[in-house]
Amino acid sequence: MKILLVNLLLLLTTNLWSQTELGLGLVSINLNDKTVLHFYKNITDKAPSKTIEFFNDKTINSWNIKELDKQKNWLKPEVLWLDYSSFIFRCVVNKEGWFQVITNQENGERYWLKNSKMTTFNTWENYLKGMFGVKRLPTNHQKIRSSPTDNSAEIKYQGEDCFGVKSMKGDWIEIYTADYCDESYTDNKTPLKRGWIRWKRGNELLIEYFTTS
Incomplete structure (x- = not known):
């Protein structure tokens, strides 16, 4: 029964996203209620193309993303399971302090995210282990x-x-x-x-x- 429950709760990520590029591994976000993430179309851009902010949503007793319904138009990561603070992207490129991540698993759209203390990279092997x-x-x-x-x-x-x-x-x-x-x-x-x-x-x-x- 528990395994069946897990199947349902995983948001169908491994089935829905299976045809999107797997990349080098995955980038997990170490989030809290003050996390702000900036996404850049190019690493040379001075201003981000997309920004998301987290807050403590007392109505659901969990951290949440501001204007989540609006952000979901472009934000479809590998895993977005806020109850478990699980926010994960597939990583296509890892270089010079930047990750190029797939932000939309439906259409393969990519943005650059700075490597920081808020990010943790894992190869697929370490992730699956x-x-x-x-x-x-x-x-x-x-x-x-x-x-x-x-x-x-x-x-x-x-x-x-x-x-x-x-x-x-x-x-x-x-x-x-x-x-x-x-x-x-x-x-x-x-x-x-x-x-x-x-x-x-x-x-x-x-x-x-x-x-x-």
Whole structure:
């Protein structure tokens, strides 16, 4: 039941955005009620093209973005889950104190964001290692392999997908059944000690990931 709830709460990001460029990794915003972010079309611009400000919204007991309905016209990041202070962009370029991030996952629009104490960059590998869990997309019936190749032996697995990530090798991730993926979460009958699945093919994301339980 909890895994199903996570699927619903994740705002469908991994399904909606799977065709957008994956980039180098992800930039997480370390936000609070005083966070102000400036987005520039070019790093040489003196004035930002877009600005968002956070505030303490007592009506929802959470930090919120000023004029959020208006900002949503262009602001469609990888994750925007304010209840959990989760605000994340895919990063396309990381250079000289700047990140070029995808601010609109629907059309691929990009802006530049300054690297600061408010920003944290993670490679896809480190990001996925930090997730509560991952699962294979139901629309992509890939098998679990013994090594990161399509012609390696298949590992037979029965039960729902509920995997942690150990490592990454190119388009593949090494997975295992995490300790919390017991019978109270899924109907796992054959816990997985080690196996490999593709996490992407080109810019197509082949997994769903869950930030929390």
